[in-house]
Amino acid sequence: NAGVTQTPKFRILKIGQSMTLQCTQDMNHNYMYWYRQDPGMGLKLIYYSVGAGITDKGEVPNGYNVSRSTTEDFPLRLELAAPSQTSVYFCASSYSPAYGYTFGSGTRLTVV
Amino acid sequence: AQKVTQAQTEISVVEKEDVTLDCVYETRDTTYYLFWYKQPPSGELVFLIRRNSFDEQNEISGRYSWNFQKSTSSFNFTITASQVVDSAVYFCALSESAGGTSYGKLTFGQGTILTVHP
Numbered sequence: 019n020a021g022v023t024q025t026p027k028f029r030i031l032k033i034g035q036s037m038t039l040q041c042t043q044d045m046n047h048n049y050m051y052w053y054r055q056d057p058g059m060g061l062k063l064i065y066y067s068v069g070a071g072i073t074d075k076g077e078v079p080n081g082y083n084v085s086r087s088t089t090e091d092f093p094l095r096l097e098l099a100a101p102s103q104t105s106v107y108f109c110a111s112s113y114s115p116a117y118g119y120t121f122g123s124g125t126r127l128t129v130v
Numbered sequence: 131a132q133k134v135t136q137a138q139t140e141i142s143v144v145e146k147e148d149v150t151l152d153c154v155y156e157t158r159d160t161t162y163y164l165f166w167y168k169q170p171p172s173g174e175l176v177f178l179i180r181r182n183s184f185d186e187q188n189e190i191s192g193r194y195s196w197n198f199q200k201s202t203s204s205f206n207f208t209i210t211a212s213q214v215v216d217s218a219v220y221f222c223a224l225s226e227s228a229g230g231t232s233y234g235k236l237t238f239g240q241g242t243i244l245t246v247h248p
Contacts, residue, residue, distance in 0.1 A: 049234060060134075060221060060238035076235065108175065115225050115234015116182065118165050121175040 020044050024109050024122035031099040031129045039094040039125050041109030049112040050092040051119065052076075052084065054105040061108060067092055099129045132157040134224050136239035143212055144247050151207045151242045153222030159183075162226050164198065164205045165236070169219040178220075181205065212246045219243050 025040045043050065048069045053061040053076075063076030067086040081103055083095040092111075096103060106126050110119035133156040143149045155164065166178040179189065181198050189196045193213075197206045209216055222239040 051235070053236075053238075058240075060240045061236070062238075063235055066235060106173070112234060115236075116163050116180075118163070118177055118180050118225075119236065120177075123174050126173075 022109055022111050022120050022122035024107075024125050026125060027123065028126045029128070031096075031127065033099060033101065033129060035099050036095070036097050037099070037127075039096070039107055039109075039127075041092045041094065041122060042090050043092075043111040043120070044090065045111060045113065045120065046089060047111035047113050047120075048089065049115060050086065051110045051112075052082075052092070052094045053108045053110065054078065055108060055124075056105050064094065064107075096127075101129050103127065104129045132159075132162075132224050132226060132237045134222050134237050134239035136220075136222055136242050138242045139240070140243040140245070142245045142247065145214060146211050147246075148208060148210050149212050149244065149246075151209075151220050151222075151244070153205045153207065153239060155203050155205065155222070155224045157224060157226060159226040162224060165223040165225070166196070166205075166207050167221045167223060169221065169241070171218070175221075178207075209244075212244075214246050214248055217244060217246045 022043045051066045052064040055061045062078045065084040067073045106124050108124050109122040112119045135154045162183045164181045168176040193210045195208045219241045221241045223236045225236050
């Protein structure tokens with residue numbers, strides 16, 4: 019049982035480049051989330067999804083896009099990377115928000 | 131809007147000391163859920179405990195215990211007889227009920243860095 023799998027684990031981007039952070043879960047969870055964690059800070063919600071085909075913005079969505087074509091996958095797209103997007107990105111899924119999340123291991127992204 | 135405050139940015143203790151991490155929250159919902167997560171130096175987020183707003187019982191799990199008090203909107207976490215392996219960042223988080231438009235989004239505190247010295 020893999021849980022939540024994020025790829026890549028590390029990535030360095032140049033300013034203006036684009037990339038997709040992959041997230042997949044094998045627990046058939048409807049709820050999925052993307053958070054970013056800046057140094058010394060808590061996690062902030064970027065986007066979330068309550069099921070295939072349904073996504074919505076979180077607290078810090080600017081510069082990002084998501085899609086949810088299947089229950090399993092919830093990729094996060096960065097367009098025109100900026101240094102402010104240097105962060106650790108966590109994907110999470112949940113059967114029910116009352117039971118908390120299962121987090122992926124994170125993607126450490128540096129934009130130079 | 132919901133908010134979680136962890137007033138202690140960093141705590142440093144010597145092994146075998148007891149340590150309490152404070153968490154205060156704000157929410158307008160009557161149904162909500164509180165969580166503690168641990169983030170060791172390796173970086174992953176490890177779930178420790180969940181508590182719903184209707185259950186104010188304190189809980190003990192080994193060396194860990196949690197004190198939930200609705201009257202003061204607090205959900206504090208105590209480690210008894212701390213060990214070096216407890217060194218990590220600890221996050222308190224709040225989720226409103228899945229009903230309405232909240233969809234269970236977690237609001238995190240800024241975290242408390244705990245360092246346990248041998």
